[in-house]
Amino acid sequence: MKEHYTGTATNRVDGRAKVTGEAKYAAEFEVPDLLYGVVVNSAISKGKITRIDTSAALALPGVHQVFTHENRPGYTWLDSHYQDEDSPPGSPFRPLYNNEIKFSMQPIALVVADTFELARYAALLVHAEYESQPHETDLEANLPKAYKPKKYKSPPPSDPRGDAPGAFAAAEVKLEEAYAHPAHHHNPMEMHASIAIWQESGKLTIYDKIQGVQNSQKYISNAFGVPQEDVQVISPFVGGAFGSGLRPQYQLFLAVLAAKELKRAVKVVLTRQQMFSFGHRPFTIQRLAIGASADGKLESISHNAFAETSRFEDYNEDVVIWPGVLYNCENVEVSHQLVGLDVYTPLDMRAPGGTTGTFALEIAMDEMAYKLNMDPVEFRLKNYTDKDLNKDKPHSSKELKECYRQGAERFGWAKRKMEPRSMKEGHQLIGWGMAHGAWEAQQQEAAAKAVLSPTGKLTVSSATADIGTGTYTVMSQIAAETMGIALEDVTFELGDSTQPKSPLEGGSWTVSSVGSAVKLVCEKLQEQLLKLAQKMENSPFSDAKIEDVSFENGQMFLTQAPATSISLQAILAQDEGQPLEAEASQKPDKKQKNYSSYSHSATFVEVKVDEDLGTVKVTRIVSAVAAGRIINPKTGRSQILGGAVWGIGVALEEHTVLDHTIGRFMTHDLDKYHLPVNADVHETDVIFVEEKDEIVNPLGAKGLGEIGIVSVAPAIANAVFHATGKRIRELPITLDKLM
Known part of the structure; x- marks a missing residue:
């Protein structure tokens, strides 16, 4: 029976090396x-x-x-x-x-x-x-100097659709607010x-x-x-x-x-x-104007972002794409302007643009739900979109409604009382909030090399990286399953510039890109194995095509006649014991251009706020994620857990303070740059919603690194409002803002 390694919770193949110190990091080589x-x-x-x-x-x-x-x-x-x-x-x-x-x-x-x-x-x-x-380091003081760059790092903001200002003026229910988050530093x-x-x-x-x-x-x-x-x-x-x-x-x-x-x-x-002293998530101010009908139909969205950059580079992120990705609205206008300051160029930081843009948009949508006296989930479902309206393309797959359903059911959302400050436990005000998010599922061109030894051991390599996400493990799983051999017989090698070409490890595209190349190179090995088997005397495979054979348990056999089989080692013996090698480069399929591909999440959060002290505890998180095929549910869950923990930090703790008098970041150590610790992290439940996608890449996997964080901070902020009745629009949510 064939081992199905992908989709199976699997321990890290590099786990022992990491916990014993055998794994060497850049500064540790002798x-x-x-x-x-x-x-x-x-x-x-x-x-x-x-x-x-x-x-x-x-x-x-x-x-x-x-x-x-x-x-x-x-x-x-x-x-x-x-x-x-x-x-x-x-x-x-x-x-x-x-x-x-x-x-x-x-x-x-x-x-x-x-x-x-x-x-x-x-x-x-x-x-x-x-x-x-x-020097000038103050974004707010320099907003009048904001400019639209001649060229954007990310795709430029989309052109206006419809008449957003006119529709806003005519809307029955309106919201117009500003949202801000400070600079954050990666701190690996x-x-x-x-x-x-x-x-x-x-x-x-x-x-x-x-x-x-x-x-x-x-x-x-x-x-x-x-x-x-x-x-x-x-x-x-x-x-x-994390992008650093x-x-x-x-x-x-x-x-x-x-x-x-x-x-x-x-x-x-x-x-x-x-x-x-280098790179950070940029301090960003966002202005949102949203109009809706009395029954909750979105009629206008304006989303304008202002972010810092250096004097020498124009850094920007996909901050304002999210209204067109997440909501159905005919009248939308967005802009992203930069302010050049005397700082180092900002740098991509986990879910760049997504963490920032979704935070503001999802708090604003919660505010609109309250203006309309609608349940926040009901309001989002009312304005659900099956298309990416920025690109006017259908989604390759989208199970966001199932994220809502399963997440709300697991969380117990139906028991939520709408009114703020209506749920209490002693001196603790209880708040339930939610938000949803998306992250683009991309495939980049990548290459891989595979070598099958005469003993049946497989070595696969690509010049990708493993920043702790589990690249070694999932690539080994893909190779083992494709070749039909034991996981322990596979070694995946990475992190050497002499290896086959790989894109940067970022953007949640590593499994999609490198994993697809690994699958392809193993399939090329299979073709070579079949050709070798056909050269054998009286070979039962002489007339077989590659689609007629299967590989399982270290054997190749005729799919329609499983008893007709031969071991891979026996095949290799025909080639005088020489190892078999193959290289392959995998590009995105042209059909992907006809679709828009995103992972989606719905995050439900419970907070408890001390009504006397203003302290906030995130006591429960349920994160429901639709991200195509999950190659390794164990390491995948860790990715979502990590995003949830970081979301707590974004919402409640992280803040790099800039002293504008001297133009320097003053919180420059882990003593003063606050991050969540064990006592801050409580029950976190991860749901992987089943989602099949035959468009996004040959594996059907969408990536998990970024989607786990994007909707967490706004869900926490919305829960804090539900608990206290105070709407905090500037992160982090600290005691002074609540008291």
Whole structure:
């Protein structure tokens, strides 16, 4: 009987390596003759370095060099050389390019020494003098300077449909409010780190914390003028990233610069404080105007977003696509404007744009439901859409109604009283809230290689990443099931730029993209096995076509005559014991262009708010998710749990505080940047709604990384309103806003 590995809850194949420390992260590889680099950061947020004195640091025995803008090598510094696969439009930051300071904590020097401790001490002795210039870091104060970029990183906001202002003016029920969330920082457990190893041949081997080794490879090749084939980037394990590792960060550039100049191996690891010096979810203000008929039919939606970006790049996200994806409304207008500030360019952070846009839209829809005196679920069902109205395309599959039904039933939503402050337990005000969300299910082109050994062991590889999501495991499951062999006979390898091409690991497209390539390359192996079997004397497979055979339990057999079988090892023996190899590249099917594909979620939340103290506890979450075929329900559930925990953080805790006087993020450690801990996380129930999709990709899987977070924060905010009667439109929901 064939093992059905996909769809089965399976332990991580890399689990033991992670819990025993066998798994190596970027900074943990042992390299002989290693030097250590420590970054020196700027003390101002805008201006120029007028003098930088490195003499005291260089005087210390064991300090090899202090790299600054004054002595950095003369590489080609064209913008195009420093762009990467995740670069937004503009001019990428180039470390040590000149004496100009563009943002607070900009790297201005790298001290390289025999030991980390010596390098860290020497970094304290580097003295810089500045000519400060007036800086601007306040988004609200600079809203009048908002602009529409000439080019968007994400697709530009869709054109208006109908007459939103006119329909709003005529609507019987109206809502017009502003919503805001602060900057957030990724804060993965593993800090960004790189080890660059220079070889006498001029080649470079690099261990890097990155979500796409081939992105780092291209970046280094272009920036340093090294042939791409002479740069190998390795990253087998990533200790969390959440988008922070999509772009190569400055420690990579500095480590390679030092290694090339000193002809040595150099390690550079950023500190936790330095992790706040690049990239973040941007502070965003959103204005929504919604009009509806008295019976609850949406008649007008205007959704306008204003977000920060740097002075040198135009970063934007899909903040305003969600009205057209989630709701049926004929009159819609949206816009996304940017405000250039003296900060580093924002960076994709779990469900970029979705977490932000859905938060505002779903609170606004809850407000409208209350204006109409309609149950929030009933109001959403009233305005349900079967089409993606942004693209005017049907969905490849959409089981959102089942998410509502199953989630509400599991939660007990029917027992909810509509009136705020109507549910109570002692001094605890009880609130029930809900929200729904979506995340685009995309497939990117990806490639994979498969090698089947004479002993029947299968090794499959692709240059993708595993940022903790379970890539090793699900790819092994797909390969084992496709080839009809035991899971323990499969090894999946990743995180090496010499492996077959893979997109960045992000956007919830890894299973869809790399998984489809893994399935295809295994099918190519099957074709080769059949050809070998046909060469055997008196072969019962001589007239068989690939569609006539099946693979199970390490055997190939005629589907219509299962007794006619042969082991894969016996087939390989016909080829003088040589391993069988195949490579395959999988592109999205053209038919996908006729459809819109999204994962969907409906999240139901219970909160308890102390009526005297204003403290908020999220006591129950039910998250119902429709995401196509779930390859591994165990690791998939973990993805949704992680999104729920992060949603608690977004709603109640996360807030990177910017001191506009000095233009610096002040919450730059895990002591003051608050995240949910065990005591904050209570009962969380995950429902995977059955959903079949034959369009989205050959596996029918839609991805789970992002969909788990998008609807959690607004559901919590709506539950807080139900508990207290106070509508909080600016995150996080803290005591001062409730009291």
